[in-house]
Amino acid sequence: DAKTTQPNSMESNEEEPVHLPCNHSTISGTDYIHWYRQLPSQGPEYVIHGLTSNVNNRMASLAIAEDRKSSTLILHRATLRDAAVYYCILRDVIQGAQKLVFGQGTRLTINP
Amino acid sequence: DTAVSQTPKYLVTQMGNDKSIKCEQNLGHDTMYWYKQDSKKFLKIMFSYNNKELIINETVPNRFSPKSPDKAHLNLHINSLELGDSAVYFCASSQVPSGAYEQYFGPGTRLTVT
Numbered sequence: 001d002a003k004t005t006q007p008n009s010m011e012s013n014e015e016e017p018v019h020l021p022c023n024h025s026t027i028s029g030t031d032y033i034h035w036y037r038q039l040p041s042q043g044p045e046y047v048i049h050g051l052t053s054n055v056n057n058r059m060a061s062l063a064i065a066e067d068r069k070s071s072t073l074i075l076h077r078a079t080l081r082d083a084a085v086y087y088c089i090l091r092d093v094i095q096g097a098q099k100l101v102f103g104q105g106t107r108l109t110i111n112p
Numbered sequence: 113d114t115a116v117s118q119t120p121k122y123l124v125t126q127m128g129n130d131k132s133i134k135c136e137q138n139l140g141h142d143t144m145y146w147y148k149q150d151s152k153k154f155l156k157i158m159f160s161y162n163n164k165e166l167i168i169n170e171t172v173p174n175r176f177s178p179k180s181p182d183k184a185h186l187n188l189h190i191n192s193l194e195l196g197d198s199a200v201y202f203c204a205s206s207q208v209p210s211g212a213y214e215q216y217f218g219p220g221t222r223l224t225v226t
Contacts, residue, residue, distance in 0.1 A: 034214070043116075043202045043217030044155065085153070097143050097160035097167040098206050098215060104154070 003027070004088045009107040012078050020073040020106050022088030027068050032091045034100065035062065035073050037084040044087065044102075047073065083110045115139050116218035118203050124224045125193055133188045133221045135203030143167070144186035145204040145215065146178060155202070161186055190223075198225045 005023045012018045024033065035047040048055055048062045050071070055062040061074040075082055085105040092099040116137045125131050137144060145168075146158040160168035164180045175191045190197060203218040 036215075038155075041220075043204070043220050044215075045217065046214030049214065087155075094160075095167045096162045097145070098213070099157060099160070099168060100215060101157070102155040 003090045003101065004103055006086075006088055006103060006106045008104065009109065011109045011111065013111045014080060015077050018075040018078045018082070018108065018110075020075075020086050020088075020108065021070065022072070023070045024088070024090055025069045027090055033062070033064060033068075033071050034089045034091045035060070036087045036089065036100070036102075037082075038087070038105070039081075039084045047086070049091070078108075078110050080110050080112060083108055115216050116203055116205055118201075118218040118221050120221060121219065122222050122224075124226065126226055127193055127195060129193050130189070130191045131193060131223070132190070133201055133203075133223070135186045135188070135218060137184055137203075137205040137216070139205055139207075139216060140184075141205040141207050141216075142183055143206050144180065144183070145206075146186065146188050147202040147204065147217075149200045149202065149220075151199070159186075159188075193225045195225050198223055 032049050034049040036044040037047050038044045048060050050062045050064050063072045085107050087102050087105040089100050119134045143162045145160045149155045158172045159178045161180045177189045180186045200220045200222050202220045204215045206215040207213045
């Protein structure tokens with residue numbers, strides 16, 4: 001079972017920032033927080049990851065709470081191409097293999 | 113260049129048949145995976161191989177047999193197909209993590225069993 005909880009859906013407008021929340025209250029000290037997204041009819045795509053500090057990359061920013069029990073994915077200026085299902089995942093590692101347990105994710109709708 | 117490729121993209125077959133889905137990655141990764149996404153869109157890991165060795169096997173029926181001829185390929189063979197096997201199957205790969213490396217997913221194979 002997924003160890004994260006996310007809202008089922010969110011809606012935003014084009015060119016506005018989007019904040020996608022995720023709760024992971026049972027996170028352990030070594031769990032990395034990963035975000036993936038799945039565009040329609042495509043495979044999941046890595047977005048960003050973090051451990052303790054906030055992270056930025058070309059796609060998004062990840063804000064991690066001080067107690068690490070929650071995090072927020074931030075899309076600074078959403079475009080129509082950002083419409084997707086966003087998954088927040090606590091990554092487990094088993095003998096070198098990453099185990100990603102996908103939950104239901106948040107379906108993000110972007111209005112023009 | 114396609115990082116993770118799967119063939120075929122679509123597969124329609126009848127119950128009871130045996131079929132295979134092929135996956136290749138050109139990223140030089142050590143670890144490959146198979147995931148199943150059912151009609152309700154839940155994405156679940158099935159298998160993981162690390163350098164041709166089976167690492168993760170998530171209580172998948174033994175009708176499903178992954179085969180890794182080398183670390184760039186992970187094929188999925190399914191015997192005696194059932195209606196419930198209809199789903200989209202995704203292959204993925206990653207490097208052995210020394211930090212927190214991402215997984216790269218293929219485009220998926222939509223399997224329809226009639």
